[in-house]
Amino acid sequence: MLLPPQRSGGGGASAFRRCRRRRPHSGFHAMTPIKPAADFHPNGEDVVLQLSGLKKEFPGVKALDGVDFELRRGEVHALLGANGAGKSTLIKIVAGLYQRDGGTIRLEGQEVSFGSTAEAMQAGIGIIYQDFALVPDLSVAENIFLGQEMRNSLGLVQRAAQEKAAQELLDMVGANFAATALVSSLGSGQRQQVEIAKALRNKVKVLILDEPTASLSHGEAERLFEIIRQLADEGVGIIYVSHRLEEIAPLVDRVTALRDGVSVGSYPTAALDRQKIVSLITGSERPAGAARPARAARPDLPPLLSVQGLSRAGEFDDVSFALHPGEILVLTGLVGAGRTELAETLFGVRHADAGKIRLGEKIVHQKDTRDAIRNGIALIPEDRRGQGVSLMLPIDENVALPILRRFRGPFGLARRRIGAHADQLIDRLSIRTPNARTLAGALSGGNQQKVVLAKWLSTDAQVFLFDEPTQGVDVGAKAEIYALIEGLAAAGRAILIVSSDLEEVLAVADRVLAMRAGRIVEEFENNALPASRVVDAITNG
Numbered sequence: 001m002l003l004p005p006q007r008s009g010g011g012g013a014s015a016f017r018r019c020r021r022r023r024p025h026s027g028f029h030a031m032t033p034i035k036p037a038a039d040f041h042p043n044g045e046d047v048v049l050q051l052s053g054l055k056k057e058f059p060g061v062k063a064l065d066g067v068d069f070e071l072r073r074g075e076v077h078a079l080l081g082a083n084g085a086g087k088s089t090l091i092k093i094v095a096g097l098y099q100r101d102g103g104t105i106r107l108e109g110q111e112v113s114f115g116s117t118a119e120a121m122q123a124g125i126g127i128i129y130q131d132f133a134l135v136p137d138l139s140v141a142e143n144i145f146l147g148q149e150m151r152n153s154l155g156l157v158q159r160a161a162q163e164k165a166a167q168e169l170l171d172m173v174g175a176n177f178a179a180t181a182l183v184s185s186l187g188s189g190q191r192q193q194v195e196i197a198k199a200l201r202n203k204v205k206v207l208i209l210d211e212p213t214a215s216l217s218h219g220e221a222e223r224l225f226e227i228i229r230q231l232a233d234e235g236v237g238i239i240y241v242s243h244r245l246e247e248i249a250p251l252v253d254r255v256t257a258l259r260d261g262v263s264v265g266s267y268p269t270a271a272l273d274r275q276k277i278v279s280l281i282t283g284s285e286r287p288a289g290a291a292r293p294a295r296a297a298r299p300d301l302p303p304l305l306s307v308q309g310l311s312r313a314g315e316f317d318d319v320s321f322a323l324h325p326g327e328i329l330v331l332t333g334l335v336g337a338g339r340t341e342l343a344e345t346l347f348g349v350r351h352a353d354a355g356k357i358r359l360g361e362k363i364v365h366q367k368d369t370r371d372a373i374r375n376g377i378a379l380i381p382e383d384r385r386g387q388g389v390s391l392m393l394p395i396d397e398n399v400a401l402p403i404l405r406r407f408r409g410p411f412g413l414a415r416r417r418i419g420a421h422a423d424q425l426i427d428r429l430s431i432r433t434p435n436a437r438t439l440a441g442a443l444s445g446g447n448q449q450k451v452v453l454a455k456w457l458s459t460d461a462q463v464f465l466f467d468e469p470t471q472g473v474d475v476g477a478k479a480e481i482y483a484l485i486e487g488l489a490a491a492g493r494a495i496l497i498v499s500s501d502l503e504e505v506l507a508v509a510d511r512v513l514a515m516r517a518g519r520i521v522e523e524f525e526n527n528a529l530p531a532s533r534v535v536d537a538i539t540n541g
């Protein structure tokens with residue numbers, strides 16, 4: 001049992017648990033027609049959270065335009081939608097971070113209005129964002145009780161009691177680290193467990209997870225799913241936001257899709273197949289990673305990029321490979337395998353201790369990223385907010401940054417041409433924005449990511465390094481991004497993609513390098529490569 005007895009109490013929850021149907025699906029239910037969840041009639045017992053006519057407007061954007069949404073006790077409910085559909089806005093309103101402009105929120109039948117995240121938390125709403133809100137230099141226990149410290153009558157923090165209580169919470173989520181550990185010493189999966197433990201500290205009725213597997217390894221994601229299922233069995237209602245459609249069938253009971261700030265319906269997962277889910281999200285039956293075009297790889301031509309014996313202490317060791325014109329090479333592996341570090345070394349962010357990097361025939365020693373850009377390399381980074389996009393600049397300036405020279409004229413920068421260039425990219429990548437002058441910081445996460453892609457696509461780079469290019473991107477945009485990458489390959493560019501998304505690896509790679517603990521452990525040609533072989537290569541010692 002995950003929740004302490006007093007937390008799971010209440011006739012409603014246990015009564016529900018007795019009659020709860022366990023999710024039977026282990027794969028997508030093919031060919032089942034879409035139909036709304038007609039078997040469900042809210043009686044107030046089952047429904048833990050009910051949103052009616054929820055509205056929220058930002059300057060120039062109706063982020064939510066009258067959304068109805070209902071979460072039952074003990075269900076895992078996926079909230080799906082294209083980038084910019086309004087998912088984050090909805091969950092931020094429920095969590096008290098944003099105030100709604102209209103509509104009502106009922107928690108266990110009572111109308112509520114949260115003036116702050118603290119109020120929402122007190123009422124039993126837990127939320128776990130993608131970017132964890134933990135203080136690295138504090139211990140796990142201090143983080144769990146941050147702002148709600150246990151104090152004695154003199155007002156002093158009771159460290160020992162806090163650590164004991166924190167340890168109990170950690171045990172509930174099956175954590176394998178101590179409450180006294182510093183958060184800075186933990187990996188992504190462990191930090192997420194701290195966040196969940198923190199949510200459990202209060203009597204959580206609704207737990208919201210925003211793209212929780214984005215930075216988790218395969219094993220960590222499996223462990224998270226177990227925790228989610230156990231919490232649901234305890235009666236907690238779970239709202240699960242994800243762009244990873246393969247997670248839906250094994251985990252989720254019901255699905256609600258948002259499109260342009262309105263709900264397009266709620267359905268039991270068993271009534272949906274993948275195609276239907278895609279059509280709910282995008283409005284058309286457009287599969288992700290459409291049929292691969294004719295292969296563009298030219299292994300007969302000399303490589304554009306080759307590395308030999310590249311090593312950097314503690315990160316990667318003796319890495320060698322060659323990348324040919326028109327080739328899409330995917331570097332896959334678990335989080336921590338050294339892939340991002342390797343890509344950053346190729347881009348001059350870090351420096352190798354040993355080994356050689358060749359661009360064409362020439363051995364290069366890149367002092368910094370400016371050197372790399374001059375040498376014709378582009379890196380589309382994993383950490384977009386930190387490295388990829390300037391949130392305080394508008395879209396048009398962001399996408400013009402790497403090629404500003406092209407827009408310099410006798411009278412300074414040609415603003416109109418910068419705008420036209422941005423409009424073209426906004427159109428090509430379907431970036432959802434009021435216009436090209438909108439600040440990148442006002443876009444949804446997925447749309448910010450498209451801005452980063454747009455920025456680098458217009459450069460003259462010959463070698464493109466993509467680090468998790470479709471993380472946080474919706475299924476429709478994924479297909480567009482794959483088409484763009486394939487277009488670059490068809491134009492003779494060489495592409496190296498770092499990806500943990502197995503579906504993506506199999507959809508786009510010509511060749512796959514599996515990396516484990518800093519070393520390339522296997523190389524595959526991707527013609528009908530079974531997924532299980534890749535998983536074996538990256539996980540087995």
Ligand SMILES: Nc1ncnc2c1ncn2[C@@H]1O[C@H](COP(=O)(O)OP(=O)(O)OP(=O)(O)O)[C@@H](O)[C@H]1O
Nearest residue numbers: 058063083084085086087088089442443444445446
């Ligand atoms: N703080 C803000 N200021 C201005 N506009 C915003 C703000 N937050 C969101 N928006 C806009 O509201 C709309 C909905 O955004 P939201 O972040 O809710 O989408 P989302 O479905 O979570 O997308 P993603 O999958 O890309 O994260 C978008 O058009 C976005 O640009």
